[in-house]
Amino acid sequence: xxxxxxxxxxxxxxxxxxPNRAFLKAMGLNDNDISKPLVGIAIAWDEAGPCNIHLLxxxxxxKEGVREAGATPRVFTAPVVIxxxxxxxxxxxxxxVSREVIADTIELVTNAHGYDGFVAFGGCxxxxxGMMMAMARLNIPSIYMYxxxxxxxxxxxKPITVQDVYEAVGSYSAGKLTAxxxxxxxxxxxxxxxxCAGLYTANTxxxxxxxxxxxxxxxxxxxxxxxxxxxxxxxxxxxxxxLVENGIKPRDMMTFEAFENAISMxxxxxxxxxxxxxxxxxxxxxxxxxxxxxxxRISKRTPTIAxxxxxxxxxxxxxxxxxxxxxxxxxxxxAGLLNGDVLTxxxxxxxxxxxxxxxxxxxx
Ligand code: FES
Numbered sequence: 493x494x495x496x497x498x499x500x501x502x503x504x505x506x507x508x509x510x511p512n513r514a515f516l517k518a519m520g521l522n523d524n525d526i527s528k529p530l531v532g533i534a535i536a537w538d539e540a541g542p543c544n545i546h547l548l549x550x551x552x553x554x555k556e557g558v559r560e561a562g563a564t565p566r567v568f569t570a571p572v573v574i575x576x577x578x579x580x581x582x583x584x585x586x587x588x589v590s591r592e593v594i595a596d597t598i599e600l601v602t603n604a605h606g607y608d609g610f611v612a613f614g615g616c617x618x619x620x621x622g623m624m625m626a627m628a629r630l631n632i633p634s635i636y637m638y639x640x641x642x643x644x645x646x647x648x649x650k651p652i653t654v655q656d657v658y659e660a661v662g663s664y665s666a667g668k669l670t671a672x673x674x675x676x677x678x679x680x681x682x683x684x685x686x687x688c689a690g691l692y693t694a695n696t697x698x699x700x701x702x703x704x705x706x707x708x709x710x711x712x713x714x715x716x717x718x719x720x721x722x723x724x725x726x727x728x729x730x731x732x733x734x735l736v737e738n739g740i741k742p743r744d745m746m747t748f749e750a751f752e753n754a755i756s757m758x759x760x761x762x763x764x765x766x767x768x769x770x771x772x773x774x775x776x777x778x779x780x781x782x783x784x785x786x787x788x789r790i791s792k793r794t795p796t797i798a799x800x801x802x803x804x805x806x807x808x809x810x811x812x813x814x815x816x817x818x819x820x821x822x823x824x825x826x827a828g829l830l831n832g833d834v835l836t837x838x839x840x841x842x843x844x845x846x847x848x849x850x851x852x853x854x855x856x
Pocket of ligand 1: 541543574575576577615616617686687688692694
């Protein structure tokens with residue numbers, strides 16, 4: 493990976509930079525560590541809510557992956573606004589702003605310290621878009637991984653998500669639900685770490701990261717608590733090595749055709765309309781001219797083939813059980829609605845990735 497050592501060499505190479513190296517040595521790094529490319533591990537993390545809470549744990553796995561790729565990992569954090577909490581209050585004014593702050597934070601830490609590349613882990617609504625914006629803006633070797641959704645909760649034997657709690661508040665106000673049932677739903681709707689379980693913005697942008705080609709195939713849909721998350725965190729971090737070896741940068745992947753694929757994914761799944769805002773912002777950072785007309789054009793030719801909450805019945809976990817984002821992408825490719833020639837973060841084309849991806853065997 494020495495070919496990308498250029499950026500960090502400017503900060504840490506040569507006798508004049510002995511003081512800079514002294515700062516790294518104060519944290520336990522040795523000359524060998526410093527001689528390798530320095531790779532940032534950006535995690536959108538705080539204790540504001542469950543959406544990203546597990547990413548701190550995954551960052552240690554990511555460090556192992558970066559080391560196995562022959563680089564030296566440096567973890568840093570970006571803030572998270574939990575939309576589900578901020579919504580309906582003054583707090584929501586800070587939500588979209590947080591996307592820009594996240595992109596700026598990655599630019600700031602990565603450029604200030606001359607990191608040669610970065611691995612980014614997002615979750616709640618604005619974190620993934622902010623991270624993908626930073627990838628497009630900095631255009632240095634980088635890869636994204638979505639942290640996964642929460643499992644559905646259970647209420648009286650039926651699966652529920654936080655959406656049911658919002659609706660339960662209405663039912664309680666109308667005298668159609670008891671205070672006891674409202675409390676039971678509140679206690680059980682989100683059984684652990686991860687993002688909102690339906691196809692809201694976070695999950696939409698998660699599967700879009702695969703369609704854009706900036707995340708490993710299949711990495712978006714495993715639930716946050718699934719052990720597959722640990723494997724994907726390791727593989728994602730190791731992949732930074734291949735990106736460097738092959739000289740692949742985000743804008744090599746984030747082409748106009750890749751954005752068209754992302755929009756096809758959005759339309760095929762009936763994902764969040766917030767994805768329009770986010771894709772336009774990511775495209776702008778990537779210097780790709782994307783307009784609302786592109787969304788309109790692609791929406792006219794793309795059928796909705798998923799039936800996920802909030803409009804449908806199923807949660808992200810259900811999509812994962814049948815094959816996750818690769819299942820949707822395969823269907824789109826077969827229908828001639830996906831460009832299979834675009835380059836992805838694996839160093840292979842989208843079509844090749846999809847051919848190699850094994851869908852789970854489902855017994856009905
Ligand atoms: Fe974070 Fe819904 S509040 S994904």
